[in-house]
Amino acid sequence: MAVTAAAAALAAGPSPQRRAGLGPWFAVTPMLGWLALFVIVPTLMLLVISFCERDGLGRIVYSFTFENYTRAFDWKWLKILGISVWYAFLTTAICLVLGYPVAYFIGRSSERVRGLLIMLVMIPFWTSFLIRTYAWISILSQDGLLNALLMTLKITSAPIGFMYTPFAVILGLVYNFLPFMILPIYTSVEKLDGSLIEAAYDLGARPARVFSKVVLPLTQPGMAAGILLVFVPAIAMFAITNLMGGGANPTIGEVIQNQFTKARNQPFGAALGVLLLAIFILSLWLSSKFRRSEQE
Amino acid sequence: MTKHKTKLIAAACAGAMLLAGCGKKDETLKLFSWSEYVPQAVIDKFTEETGIKVSVENYSSNEEMLAKLLAGGGAYDLIQPSEYAVQAMIKEDLLQELDQAKIPNLKNLAPEFRNMPFDPNNKFSVPWLAGFVGVVYNAEVVPGPVVGYKDVFTDEHAGRIVILDDARETVSWGLATAGIPINNVTDENLATITPLLKDWLGKVKVFDSDSPKTAMSNGDTDIGIVWSGEGALLFAENPKFQWVMPVEGVHMFVDNLAIPKTSQNKDKAEAFINFILRPEISKMISDEFPYYNPNLAARALLSPEQLNNPASYPPGFDVTSAQLFTDLGEQASKVDELITTLKAQ
Amino acid sequence: MMDASLLPPGRRWWLPQGPAVQRAFFGGWTVAVFAFLYLPIALLVVYSFNDSKLNLYWTGFTTKWYGMLFGNEVLLRAFQNSLIVATATTALSVVIGTSAAWLLYRYRFPAQQTLGLLIFIPMVMPEVLMGVSLLVLFVSLGIPLGYTTLIIAHTTFCFPFVLVGVQARLQGIDPSLEEAAMDLGATPLKAFWLVIIPYLLPAIVAGALMSFTLSFDEYIVTIFTSGADSQTLPLKVYGMVRVGLNPQLNALSTMFIAATAVLVIASQVFTRKKTV
Known part of the structure; x- marks a missing residue:
């Protein structure tokens, strides 16, 4: 009991915020300036474009219209958005389950091994995304390695179509996002106080209890960060879903991309993008409000 | 007096040339092309000679x-638009007229390519390569006969089809x-073909415009509608991949070189165009x-194999x-x- | 050996329990995940020695792709550009992300919550939107497209990754850490540098690794914000898909991975020597 209380106190400690003096204001100006110029201004531009029209060549015509938004609020686009969110959710969940034990193992390893292992997690992704994905295609395709292996081991008698299925899509997504789950969780695990865990074991707790009552709460910030860094980018991802899924199930990222290329309708793409941003910001704001009320 | 005058003019010219050099006048030819569509060997040879x-x-x-x-992102000297893009750009006055006197090698082009509907008499563009969209199938698995689009989207082939990801x-x-x-793309006509397309798209396994040959080579699909270049690569890899020009009607695409209005190096661009029209250089591209x-x-x-590839040069096909x-x-x-919605069903 | 009567009821004393089992289980899981991560990489390496260009069937062993790679100036130049851009992006992202995370944590700024939300926009925004809007911005500001614009664009969507990671590490930091340093006479800046940064180091390293990876492989934003002299590797690679991915790419990737792995292992060996 004492252990869990201590753990809880450490996990939910309030930040000792001071009012910003001159120095901190000066220090934060570069980031503010960056945000203002390269984030806010482009976002505002998108907002403006989303209310515009376009001509036959795809150039933007600056005349105010709501048509892009009325067009966006259609079931067909919302369905595609829903599928994208669902894929992102599945990917995040699987990454969490697969990645947490790895992060835990690396974080609790000796200092020498730790650095090596964490680099080894990332190194495969310093190859080009396309050759990695094509390597997966050659593993999973009908004439590929996996089928060859399964048939040689006599587990199956005919090749299975792994490629161009939702299974392939999730596999591709999980593969590409796994390090972005492992790394943040690792940073939380790394600062775990070993004596806390030892104490829990000495008090006779089973590993499962130690985990759920001590380790998981303490690594919660890392998990939250990992979930954020996987779920958020995964929604707008389309290159992987396109290559691994055969393009059969378009994602919202692909739809927006198409507006800027084949469909030559930049304002509509901008409107969809603004909506996506709005959904995000709303859910982030809601979740922070929820967290605040929880702490009180 | 005249002696001084000539000296002054000479000095002025020298000064101007110096200034021009100082002002970093762009001497390089800025090529904006399809990814990997201009062989590096061709570029290197051009630089070597000129x-x-x-x-x-690339794009x-x-x-x-x-876009x-x-x-306004960069003053390009040469671009590689497809035929409909050339047409649109001519209409919006985005291209410079070519000085055909500087491109004598135009005579090497086949006559049907000298007067295409999107740019009569090659006023603004010069064809680079042309191609078709047709049907490719694995003859070892698909018994045939396969003559057109309707033979692709049959129930036997459901889930084994690859088509271009191009709406x-x-x-x-x-x-x-x-x-x-095919150019009558009105709302009514789209509505007319929607049920047909809905039926078709439900049977497609893979949509791929970049490398549809992958799905065919890997055995994940048996039949598809792809670019002729892809079909040619498949045929060259294994003659079991047969190519068919659809009987319902074939369309051709033509990729061209053109000079945008913003270019400052028109004569260099024209020199490049003339260069690639040379038979041995064009052969390198092919x-x-x-x-x-x-x-x-x-x-x-070209070699007999290249000419006999049914996807590259369809036998008996009238290009016109x-x-x-x-x-x-x-x-x-x-x-x-329309296509995105039908895909997402 | 514990007295059996002290064990919680139902626990079988003859089975190995506690930390040892946990460690073995997690260790095995980690090995499995690493196998998953490296499977396509192993394949990639094998194919770099494959005689066939299309990478579908093994036709024979050859090192010719490596030879051709060394003569392939365009590809090597693109690779170099990617490295330059990714390194600069990582450096900038780490600086901006870490300092921002610390300042937001430590000091109360007006509209703090809005700032926090704004930071997420580059992560959420689809890449094509960011690419196009940044292109328009750069053109209207008159900045020529090249390394600068590319690095700015990449940093914009990379630094939130550093920031989020550092923020997570800051939660639950012992507040007395900074206080103790300042009690000993350090200014806030010095305390930050000498005490906080070392504490944050794993998060900073993690953020740096993520930034580098994201920037190195970024395609869409790069298309819109790069100039002719800053063509990066992804741009070249994506173009190759249509004619078949050149095995020279496999050779390049193999060498890069090998070089990095050697560097990492070597640095670990040298650190070990230092502590001795």
Whole structure:
């Protein structure tokens, strides 16, 4: 009991915020300036474009219209958005389950091994995304390695179509996002106080209890960060879903991309993008409000 | 007095030249082309012969090229638009007229490519390579006969089909099958072919415009509608991949070189165009990309295998009968929405 | 050996329990995940020695792709550009992300919550939107497209990854850490540098690794914000898909991975020597 209380106190400690003096204001100006110029201004531009029209060549015509938004609020686009969110959710969940034990193992390893292992997690992704994905295609395709292996081991008698299925899509997504789950969780695990865990074991707790009552709460910030860094980018991802899924199930990222290329309708793409941003910001704001009320 | 005058003029000229050099006048030829569509060997040879350096930027679709060009991102000297993009750009006055006196090698082009509907008499553009969209199938698995689009989307092939991830293309096959001219992309015609397309798209396993041959080679699909270059690569890999020009109607695409209005190096660009029209250079391009070469003199240099590839040079096919795309303008958005919706069903 | 009567009821004393089992289980899981991560990489390496260009069937062993790679100036130049851009992006992202995370944590700024939300926009925004809007911005500001614009664009969507990671590490930091340093006479800046940064180091390293990876492989934003002299590796690679991915790419990737792995292992060996 004492252990869990201590753990809880450490996990939910309030930040000792001071009012910003001159120095901190000066220090934060570069980031503010960056945000203002390269984030806010482009976002505002998108907002403006989303209310515009376009001509036959795809150039933007600056005349105010709501048509892009009325067009966006259609079931067909919302369905595609829903599928994208669902894929992102599945990917995040699987990454969490697969990645947490790895992060835990690396974080609790000796200092020498730790650095090596964490680099080894990332190194495969310093190859080009396309050759990695094509390597997966050659593993999973009908004439590929996996089928060859399964048939040689006599587990199956005919090749299975792994490629161009939702299974392939999730596999591709999980593969590409796994390090972005492992790394943040690792940073939380790394600062775990070993004596806390030892104490829990000495008090006779089973590993499962130690985990759920001590380790998981303490690594919660890392998990939250990992979930954020996987779920958020995964929604707008389309290159992987396109290559691994055969393009059969378009994602919202692909739809927006198409507006800027084949469909030559930049304002509509901008409107969809603004909506996506709005959904995000709303859910982030809601979740922070929820967290605040929880702490009180 | 005259002596002083000439000296002054000479000094002024020298000064101007110096200033021009100081002002960093762009001496390099800025090429904005499809990714990997201009062989590096060709560029290197051009620089070797003329001393003109070439800088290359790539794009992967006409619209991407237009987006970057229109946004003003870089004064390009040469671009590689497809035929409908050339047509649209001529209409919007975005291209410079070519000085044909500087491009004598135009005579090497086959006559049907000298006067295409989207740019009569090559006023603004010069064809690079042409190609078709047709049917490829694995003859070991598909018994045939396969003659057209309707033979692709049969129930036996459901889940074993690969087609291009191109909404305009897909719609054109539907229109051709329904007997409607492929450039008549009106809302009514789209509505007419929607049930047909819905049935078709439900049977497709893979949509891929970049490398549809992958799905065929890997055995994940048995039949598909792909670019002729892809079909040619498949045929060269294994003759079991047969190529068929659809009987409902074939359309041809033509990629061209053109000079945007913003270019400052027109004469260098024209020199490059003239260079690639040389038979031996054009042959180098054909060696890398087994599409349809509009350069007759170059075709004479190709090997028998290249010429006998049914996807590159369809036997008995009358090129003048092929249809070309016209620019869709705002309808492009409707087409894209239709196909995206049908895919997501 | 514990007295059996002290064990919680139902626990079988003859089975190995506690930390040892946990460690073995997690260790095995980690090995399995690493196998998953490296499977396509192993394949990639094998194919770099494959005689066939299309990478579908093994036709024979050859090192010719490596030879051709060394003559392939365009590809090597693109690779170099990617490295330059990714390194600069990582450096900038780490600086901006870490300092921002610390300042937001430590000091109360007006509209703090809005700032926090704004930071997420580059992560959420689809890449094509960011690419196009940044292109328009750069053109209207008159900045020529090249390394600068590319690095700015990449940093914009990379630094939130550093920031989020550092923020997570800051939660639950012992507040007395900074206080103790300042009690000993350090200014806030010095305390930050000498005490906080070392504490944050794993998060900073993690953020740096993520930034580098994201920037190195970024395609869409790069298309819109790069100039002719800053063509990066992804741009070249994506173009190759249509004619078949050149095995020279496999050779390049193999060498890069090998070089990095050697560097990492070597640095670990040298650190070990230092502590001795």
